[in-house]
Amino acid sequence: MAATAKLQTFFSNIELTSYPGPQSSYQKLARQQTMTTIDSLPYYDRDLDVIPNLRQRIEREIELELKSTSPPPTSNLDQTTTHHPFLSEFPNLLASSARPSRLADRSDPNYQSNGSTDSLDIERFNIPYPDDHTSLEEWEKALSNAKSQLEHQRLRLINLDLIGKHGANHWKLSNFLVDQEISKVDKLVALCKDEIDDVNRRRKAHQTDVGDRLTDLAQKWQNLISTNISLEITNINLKMEVEALQQEAATLKQKLET
Template sequence: MALNAIEGTSRPDVDIDALPYIDRELDDAEMKVTVERMIEQEMRRMKRKERSDLPLSIDLFEKDEILKQEIERIKKKEQLNALDTKRYELQGPEDESDLDGWRAAVNNTKSQLESQAGSMFNLELLQKYGANAWRVHNFQLEKDLADIKKNTESLRNQILEINRERKNDQTEAASLLASLENKWSDLITQNLQVDIACAALESEVDELRRYKESLQQN
């Protein structure tokens, strides 16, 4: 993996040349200032768009008329009439001689009585079975919480293992890079020595050639 990180064979489309566990150049204040200056210069050369690609406005819920009306109500800061409380009021008609009004009032009273009876029945069911239902619900929540904690711990361990492998791989890569850098320095030194020796030999050859020419002239 270290070789892949160096040579880039695992991802040929990506040039991986950073080893965050090893590189410490940015710890140097002068280097950090230099990098920030280069980034700023690069940003100045970037072309800026006069207009953003994002739309200026978004038409929310254009296919849902109800939600669209609700958004408009919120924009206008109008109150929400979510519940019609008048139907829960037991009132007679304003005109006491209105027979249809009395029938509607009686029907409304009957519906309220049925609603109250249903509420009482639900309360009885809650008193009888509610505690066990809540125990089962809490047990399910505790089980879900335990599963989430287990998965979280597993993911945390995976992250730690990945970071540990990255650090080990980069440490190995650092050793290899140091070895290659030393080898490169040795080769450069040898090349310089060869160049110096070649220059000395060329100078000696030129000197011998001039000496030979002087002998021939004499």
Template sequence: MSSSTYIDSLPYYDKQLDDPSLKAAAQSLIEAELRNTPQINDNDERIPKSIDVFPKSSELSSLLNEYPKKTIKSIDPTKYQPPSISSESTLEELKEAEKLSKISEGHMTLRLENTNLLSNYSPNAWLIRNFQLSSQVKELEESLNQIKEEIININRNRRIYQEDKGKLLNKYENKWQDLISSNVQLEMACKAMNIEVESLKRREEILQKQVNELEV
């Protein structure tokens, strides 16, 4: 069978498939046909690509994947505490404490700047991002509704097509049955005529024989 052959079942017309035995026989034929039909690969260009609606970074994905088994660690505040020194601290310890203090001061200054930036710009950024997400959700919902409508139209058209073809099949089936019935009746009439012809021939022979006897 050519791969371009159009194959379609008629579930809206073929009610015979409600019979379990006929359904099993039809299923075996379908499986045999599928074994000879070219299969579509998962990477076929006709298959829609999967869409990640809410993409996550690899770090966040790893963190969320490990969360059920591994509890997320809280922030360790000890590394941000000022170093402790005493009157007996050595010069090296004092230098190390000064270095840590400058690092903590720089870190806290950067945190304060980030906090100020966040308080100034994050509300608008949050609103803009929400607007973008709402627009994306709306587009996806419209696409989903459009696809659902296309599916409904396809099923509706298939049902109309199958019911029309079912009427045509019924017409052809009735015509075929009428032709078969006519052929059977014609064959029976021919046999009856042959019997009658044979009977007339035998009668003719008898009458001819009687005529010959009278002439003698």
């Protein structure tokens, strides 16, 4: 009975004190002095596939965390309009994009109650007559106003003529420059994608190599633990045999003395 109690005490101590469990791959990586970047091991760890119900537990924890966090502040923008989450960091940009256009601006003189607008407001092109037809000063002001408007119209005609002559070429040049910029951006995007693919390939190769070494080390650790347990059990058995022999020797000695 005493030997059985000793074995039970020994195995209970193994689980709690003598042999702590192996460290996870993340803890091992954190203790490597040569590593400058702490990275997860998605190409090596298969905890989601090995541990039952782990994915459900993680999703449940994420859901609880999302419920405990406060929702993002809402603005006066139209909630039906969807924006990329990145734009939420630029409220001024969203506000400018949500600002009503000129056609929907009720302060515009051309805005009608039914939401439509006139095709053209010609009131500003009228030349008002002076209120006092007998005042020379009023007629001079009206004449000056008419000359100003005529000069403005002449400049507009000149601009329209220049647009008619050179606008097409300028538009083509602008489109050409835009195409060049798009080509540069496409090349940059392709270069970034190649770099990302290269990083992922090197990351996978590195993690595969590290994972193999971690597997070997974990296997060695388990073998050492098994060896230590076997040695401890052997020591206990030897102690029990020694105690039994000592007790037998004491009994024989007592018999010889009598």
